Amino acid sequence: MIQEILSRMRQSIIDGAPQHAAALALESLQAGMEPLAAINDGYIPGMSHVGEQFGCRSLFLPDVMAAAEAMKAAMAVLEPEIHRLGMERHVRGTVVLGTVQGDIHEIGKNLVATLLVAGGFRVIDLGCNVAAERFAEEAEQAGADAVGASALLTTTMVHQRNVIAAIERRNLRPRVKVIVGGAPVTSKWSAEVGADGYAGDAQRALELVKRLLSTQSAGETL
Amino acid sequence: MRPGIRLLDESLVERVLGEAFQLLRQPSVQVGIGEARDLLASAGAVVDGERVRIPEVLALNCLGTAPREFALYNRGGAAVVHYGGDAVHFDPGSSCVNVLDGETRTRRPAETRDLVLLTQLSEGLPQFDAQSTAVVCRDVPEAVADLYRLYVVLAHSSKPVVTGAFSAETLPGMLDLLVLDAGSDAGLRARPRAVFDVCPSPPLNWTEFAAQNMIRLARAGVPAQIVSMPMAGATAPVTLIGSVTQHAAESLAGIVIHQLAAAGAPVVWGGAPSILDMRTGITPVGAMESVMLNLACAQVGKHLGLPTHGYLVASDAKLLDAQAGAESATSAALGALAGINMISGAGMLESLACHSAEKLVFDAELIASARRLVRGLETPTATLATEAFASVGTEGFLASRETRALFRSEQHLPSTVIDRERFQEGMVSDAFSRARAAIPQLLASYSRPPLSATLLAEFAAAVERQARRFGVTFVPSAFCPSEGQPGSFEVISDL
Numbered sequence: 001m002i003q004e005i006l007s008r009m010r011q012s013i014i015d016g017a018p019q020h021a022a023a024l025a026l027e028s029l030q031a032g033m034e035p036l037a038a039i040n041d042g043y044i045p046g047m048s049h050v051g052e053q054f055g056c057r058s059l060f061l062p063d064v065m066a067a068a069e070a071m072k073a074a075m076a077v078l079e080p081e082i083h084r085l086g087m088e089r090h091v092r093g094t095v096v097l098g099t100v101q102g103d104i105h106e107i108g109k110n111l112v113a114t115l116l117v118a119g120g121f122r123v124i125d126l127g128c129n130v131a132a133e134r135f136a137e138e139a140e141q142a143g144a145d146a147v148g149a150s151a152l153l154t155t156t157m158v159h160q161r162n163v164i165a166a167i168e169r170r171n172l173r174p175r176v177k178v179i180v181g182g183a184p185v186t187s188k189w190s191a192e193v194g195a196d197g198y199a200g201d202a203q204r205a206l207e208l209v210k211r212l213l214s215t216q217s218a219g220e221t222l
Numbered sequence: 223m224r225p226g227i228r229l230l231d232e233s234l235v236e237r238v239l240g241e242a243f244q245l246l247r248q249p250s251v252q253v254g255i256g257e258a259r260d261l262l263a264s265a266g267a268v269v270d271g272e273r274v275r276i277p278e279v280l281a282l283n284c285l286g287t288a289p290r291e292f293a294l295y296n297r298g299g300a301a302v303v304h305y306g307g308d309a310v311h312f313d314p315g316s317s318c319v320n321v322l323d324g325e326t327r328t329r330r331p332a333e334t335r336d337l338v339l340l341t342q343l344s345e346g347l348p349q350f351d352a353q354s355t356a357v358v359c360r361d362v363p364e365a366v367a368d369l370y371r372l373y374v375v376l377a378h379s380s381k382p383v384v385t386g387a388f389s390a391e392t393l394p395g396m397l398d399l400l401v402l403d404a405g406s407d408a409g410l411r412a413r414p415r416a417v418f419d420v421c422p423s424p425p426l427n428w429t430e431f432a433a434q435n436m437i438r439l440a441r442a443g444v445p446a447q448i449v450s451m452p453m454a455g456a457t458a459p460v461t462l463i464g465s466v467t468q469h470a471a472e473s474l475a476g477i478v479i480h481q482l483a484a485a486g487a488p489v490v491w492g493g494a495p496s497i498l499d500m501r502t503g504i505t506p507v508g509a510m511e512s513v514m515l516n517l518a519c520a521q522v523g524k525h526l527g528l529p530t531h532g533y534l535v536a537s538d539a540k541l542l543d544a545q546a547g548a549e550s551a552t553s554a555a556l557g558a559l560a561g562i563n564m565i566s567g568a569g570m571l572e573s574l575a576c577h578s579a580e581k582l583v584f585d586a587e588l589i590a591s592a593r594r595l596v597r598g599l600e601t602p603t604a605t606l607a608t609e610a611f612a613s614v615g616t617e618g619f620l621a622s623r624e625t626r627a628l629f630r631s632e633q634h635l636p637s638t639v640i641d642r643e644r645f646q647e648g649m650v651s652d653a654f655s656r657a658r659a660a661i662p663q664l665l666a667s668y669s670r671p672p673l674s675a676t677l678l679a680e681f682a683a684a685v686e687r688q689a690r691r692f693g694v695t696f697v698p699s700a701f702c703p704s705e706g707q708p709g710s711f712e713v714i715s716d717l
Contacts, residue, residue, distance in 0.1 A: 060500035062455070104423055107456055107503055154319045155388040158364045183504075183575060184319045188331070201502065 002033065006042040009074070013046025016066025018073035025077035035078040036089055043074050047118035054115075055203045061111065068114040091122040093145035093213045096138045098126035100159035105152035108182060111202040112148060119206045132162035136170050144176055145213050146196075148205070151182040160185070161193040177212040181205060224308060225598050227559040229518045230466075235525045238463065242470035245426065246276040251475040254430035258437060261482040274475075281474045284481035290527045292445060292488040294352060294382035295413040297403070297671055303351050303382050305417075305445070305490060305529035308561030310596060311351040312554075312589045313384045314344055315536055315570035316419065317371075318357045318577040324658050327541065329576050332357035334698050337371060339579055340569065341378045342668045343661065347582075349589040352382040352417075354566060357577050365692030366685065369395045372416070373685050374700045376403055377678065380671040384447070384566060386419035390434040393418075395688040397442050402680045411443035417490065417564070421449045422472045424457035433479055440484035447490040447531050447564070448476040453505055454515065456498040462511060466518045469495055473523070490564070491523025492531030504573050508538040508549030516553075517560045529563050535585050536567035536574055542581045542654040546571060550581075551588045558592035580657040583664065587639050594634040602628055 005028055012021040021043065028038045050067040053059035082089060097113050099106045106128045113123045124142050126134060139147050147167060151157040160180045167173055177196040180189070190198035196212055199205040230238070250273045253259050259269050268275040291306025303311050320329045321336045340356045355371035362370045368388040375383050376399060387393035396418075397410075404410035420435050422428050428436070439446040450472040452458030454465040473491050480489050495515035496505040506512060516532035523530040534553035539546035550568070557565045567574070568589065569582030603609060603624065614622045636642070639656045643649070651659075689697055 057501050061498070061503055062500060104427075104429075107498075111503060154317065154358050155364070155367075186320075186331075 001031075005031070005033070006038070006045075009038060009042030010046035010049065012074070013043055013067045013070045014049055016063060016070050018070045021070040022073040022077050025074045029077070029081055034087075035081045035085070036087055038078055039075070039089065043071055044118070044120065047071055047114075051115050051118035051203075051206070061107075064111060064114055068110070068117070071114075071117060089122075092120040092210070094122045094124065094142055095146045095148060095209060096124045096126065096135060096142060096144045097148040097150070098130035098135055099128035099150045099152075100156050100163060101129055101131050102159065103151050103153055103156035104128045105182075106150070108152070108202065109148070109150040112150070112181065112205045115202045115206045116209060119210065121209065132159060132166040135163045136166035136172065139167060139172055139176050140170050146177040146179060146209055148179045148181065148209075151180075151185065154184045157182060157184050157189065160189075160195065164194050177209075179205065179208060179212070223598055224561075224596055225559055226308070226561060226596075227517065227556060228521055229514060230521055232525075234463070235522055238467045238470055238522055239525075241467045242474055243278040243281060245468065245471035246278070246281060246475060248275070249273075249426065250275040251471070252427040252429075253433055253475075253479070254428060255433045255437075258428065258433040258479050258483075261437075261479065265478075265482050267478075276475060276478055281478055284478040284485075285474075285526055285528075287481045287485040288477055288489050288528060289486060291529060292414075294417060294445070295415055296382055297380035297415070299413055301413075303564070305488070305563045307563075309563050310558045310561060310565065310593070311563060312535065312565045312568055313350055313352040314340060314354045314356050314582055315533075315567040315574060315577065316354040316356060316384060316386065318570060318575065319360070320572070320576040321357065322541070322571060322576055322578040322580070324578070324580050324661070327654075329540070329572070331360035332577065333361045334359045334370075334374060334700070336577070336579075337374050338378060338700070339665075340577060340582060341375050343579055343582055343664050345379050345381060346664045346668050347586040349586040349593070350381070350568070352384050352564070353379045355383065355385040356569065359698075361698050363689070363692075363694040363697065365694050366392070366395075366689050366697060368392050369399065369688050370685060370697060370700075372396050372399055373681055376400075377673065377681060377700045378670060383416040384419065384564065385416050386421075387435055390431045390438075392688070393435050393438055395684065395691075397438070397444060398684050399681060400444065402677065402684060407442075414444050414488070417445040417447045417488075419447045419449045419492065420476070421451060421494075422476055424450070424452045424472065425468055426472055426475070428472075428475060428479060432476075436476055436480045437483040440480045440487040440489075443484070443487055445488040445490060446476075446480055447492040448473050448480075449492045449494050449531070449533075450476070450519075451494040451496065452515075454495070454497045454511070455500065456503075458495075462497075462515055462518065465495055465515055466522060469493055469515075469519045470522050473519075477528075489528070490531050491520070491526065491528040492564070493519045494533035494566075495519055504538070506538045507533060507536045507567070507570075507573050508545070508553070510552070513553045513556055516562070517556060520560055520562045524561065530561075531564040531566065532557055532560075532562045533567045533574075534562075534565050535588065536570035537581075538571075538573045540572050540576070542571070542578060542584060542657065546581060547584070547588075547653060550585050551591070554585070554588045554592040555595055558589075558596045561596075579661060580654050583657040583660050584639055584653055587636050590634055590636065600631075602631070 293301035294303035452465040458465040496512040520530040534557040537546040537549040568585035
């Protein structure tokens with residue numbers, strides 16, 4: 001019974017079916033399943049599968065985005081229950097993500113967010129057109145381990161420098177790692193603005209965050 | 223006849239426009255600046271917050287005042303670019319951040335010396351009727367980067383320029399440069415040298431910056447080129463025809479804002495539509511579907527009788543390789559067949575992220591072939607073949623008067639960049655090497671336009687004014703110590 005519902009949860013993510021994923025979450029709670037078990041043994045394996053299949057190009061961007069929607073729908077049901085029960089979810093780390101000020105392109109950033117979630121991270125997605133100061137503020141409040149600033153335009157990538165400056169003003173570095181990404185961004189630019197790392201695509205961004213954070217902690221709870 | 227290509231039949235074009243007008247009402251258009259919303263409201267549009275519902279009748283009225291054609295002028299005052307009808311012109315791609323270094327064949331950030339090199343090469347290549355502000359120079363402070371590109375191109379070229387501003391704040395400084403170049407406001411208005419790309423943000427969003435610049439350009443009488451860029455499946459419907467429809471709606475909204483600001487001001491139905499690669503998230507400009515989008519969008523503009531623009535002759539390859547050649551040649555030929563007035567993109571690799579001087583030189587050959595294609599099969603002789611036979615019999619065509627008189631117009635002769643040599647042991651080269659080998663000669667035949675010292679000083683002063691305004695402390699010189707050999711740059715002004 002449990003195995004069957006976990007398997008359906010995993011499949012609801014792979015199918016990118018938010019309503020189905022949410023319904024299963026509700027069903028599992030009613031059946032007395034622990035919400036953490038539903039997340040860790042049901043939904044996350046679905047996300048991991050989607051992430052892996054995307055990595056080897058058997059699944060595609062729309063599949064990944066739909067999986068993320070389904071994950072979000074399930075979490076919306078399960079997270080309040082986790083808090084109500086006073087439970088803690090083990091995550092590999094917390095990452096604040098956003099697209100920099102003046103830039104409204106967030107496909108790449110959303111993909112990174114999705115793969116980070118699939119990889120076991122907690123992601124606080126600030127959306128697009130985010131002021132440098134807000135990245136720093138959110139990172140401080142959430143006790144984030146990493147901040148990712150995305151920019152698609154050559155005219156906005158300069159704000160990645162401002163994000164780093166804002167984080168430094170709050171004395172959050174070097175504890176908080178900063179990664180930069182986006183079409184015009186290069187590893188050279190990353191070094192120039194003083195970021196901790198750059199990745200050319202979402203899969204490598206996940207590996208980068210894993211690598212950067214593995215050196216400082218073995219995960220945390222929230 | 224001029225050969226052509228059409229991807230949509232008339233009834234489908236009508237359906238595209240019909241649904242585009244619907245989109246202008248529902249979901250309506252976001253307009254990020256009050257000045258534009260006020261213009262729209264006073265003309266009958268319904269404004270709700272930042273959303274504006276544009277009635278079809280208003281859009282049709284504005285289409286009625288938009289000119290069907292206009293020209294861009296070179297420094298000598300000659301109308302060398304004709305926007306309208308089936309005229310076809312090419313310019314290099316714009317605003318690249320990287321270049322493929324010809325020496326090392328690796329990618330690095332673009333600098334002023336690269337912009338000078340690309341400008342000098344484009345100046346000497348007759349296939350380019352206009353320059354573009356091709357790269358964003360990493361060695362120039364961000365706040366003056368757009369203005370500075372225009373300054374470099376004006377200092378090194380006499381051709382018209384396809385350019386654009388990076389913000390609402392920097393456009394006036396760029397217009398100042400063009401006024402200096404033209405001698406007066408009225409001169410610039412009467413004989414515009416530049417066209418400015420202005421990009422709405424898909425879907426259906428005229429941001430504060432874009433809407434502001436449409437208004438300013440219209441009032442200055444400087445042509446605006448609407449570059450709508452739906453990304454099919456990501457920021458637009460996944461169907462190609464759905465993206466064409468969104469492109470039409472965004473472009474129509476831009477024309478309405480523009481014509482309400484100044485009826486009759488020149489405006490271009492342009493675009494850089496693309497699909498999204500669902501594996502990598504890049505926008506493959508070399509994909510046939512992206513080419514199809516460009517052609518279909520332009521066809522809708524032509525149906526409305528408007529001047530057109532598209533983004534073609536660019537590749538997703540990282541080197542000047544077979545893929546780059548195939549993608550660029552295909553889109554150059556198809557774009558020319560479609561009669562798109564201005565085709566931007568030559569020289570570009572890596573889905574518009576990297577410029578290459580060698581590819582620019584190579585693409586010029588592809589463009590020459592595309593131009594030959596649209597010239598079509600001509601009939602310069604009274605009979606097609608019978609008189610030729612009558613005069614030479616069944617042999618002797620090679621030395622005949624007719625052959626000698628006509629072969630130069632019948633056949634386009636490419637430069638040495640295109641390999642048509644007989645095989646010679648040890649003399650085999652690839653396209654990149656041949657294009658690279660052609661560069662020194664092109665640079666040797668380049669000469670800088672004879673600008674007066676006064677004008678150059680005025681240009682420099684305008685750049686300096688803008689720099690000061692933005693707190694920038696230095697800008698590099700637009701000139702190299704040794705002319706024609708881009709190298710290290712002196713600082714023109716330690717401000």
